[in-house]
Amino acid sequence: MPTTLILLPGLVCDSATWGPQIQALSPRLRCHVADYGLCDSINAMAQHVLHTAPSQTFALAGHSMGGRVALEVLRLAPHRVHHLALLDTGTHPLPAGDAGARERAGRMALLQTAERKGMRAMAALWAKPMVHPAHHGTPVFEAVLDMLARSSPEQYAAQINALLNRPDAAPVLPTIRCPTLVLTGREDLWSPPEAHERMAAAIAGAQLCIVEQCGHMSMLEQPEVVNAAFESWLFK
Template identity: 55%
Template structure:
């Protein structure tokens, strides 16, 4: 059977480790590839890097968190190269104006200050408290996997990615034009990118389907890898029998 490329885009301060738990359960005919965004400080630049370095002309594309926003920019730039799209625990709107936008910037810069003064690991230990299902906060193996992954990156990378997220574009127009098989997925307890946010995305792309993963926060690929792999496997197979609560 001919192998096809599956590009997996990691989120803020994440790398291939966020996807690794899924690999044993994904169809073997799809070869995964995970990029490194380096010091790119815009989502468009990250998307351009993906398109330049992608190991195939056409590919299935999945993005988690910030990676979902990068995926939408890839589709904006080169829709003809993407065969199907999965957006996990992500969003599509720009940073809001007014007080809400100022508060977001303040919270992100506070985390950056911790990374710059105390180290990325210390920042990650603070960040992770709101990013997993509350019941998993005492799961030492999971928390260390997440914190250790963040520690692979530098505070300079964190600064660049925060800059990119604060300047994120509105991707509503991309969602409206989607005609390829599209999966939306999030954790039921994702407080950062909640199910309601994904319902709003589905309203713009009504042919897309939404899977809500039970007992998971924002880090669904690491919190519930079996459920996420099942959903992605269905999406990779034919994209026609999705849409359930797992």
């Protein structure tokens, strides 16, 4: 049975994004949430995770940007990861042409908002399409805003740089040999189910979970479903 679970947050997220999972799993696992500091590349984040891991081998779960960091950890040190979960994430690099230019412009516009008006103002713009409409105006949505507001424009800039220069992680998928969970929300507009179906198909024996009535912040939006998926992934 796993003894250490390293949890990798997404863009300017922190341990709060994994709160329900930590509460459910802490009696049986040592849960460690990575802090990327001002690392400004996916590789640097993965190297930091490996250097600060509290044990030599571990289970690893990454959400959104954290899923990309998890795949880079697998590329660098596959022997250290014995269970892997990829939540609401992707593998593709920045697209070429107009699509890439639109993504870059959108991210930089949000960064300018963070620098000029503060992180909470940025969060109010960024989080609305990320969270299922059923959660808008609820404590879940406020918790997401509070979490993003705890970060800084400097961290946001570093992590945006990492995402705009993200590597193509698709070649890592067929090399994965450990029990793997691939999970996303049915209504995740940024990391849609079809992409996760392709990821799961590329990983031998992967467990695919599509969470209903759920956007991008699956661990907070539908914690019971995610916790059940983690239970099956880790202990069965």
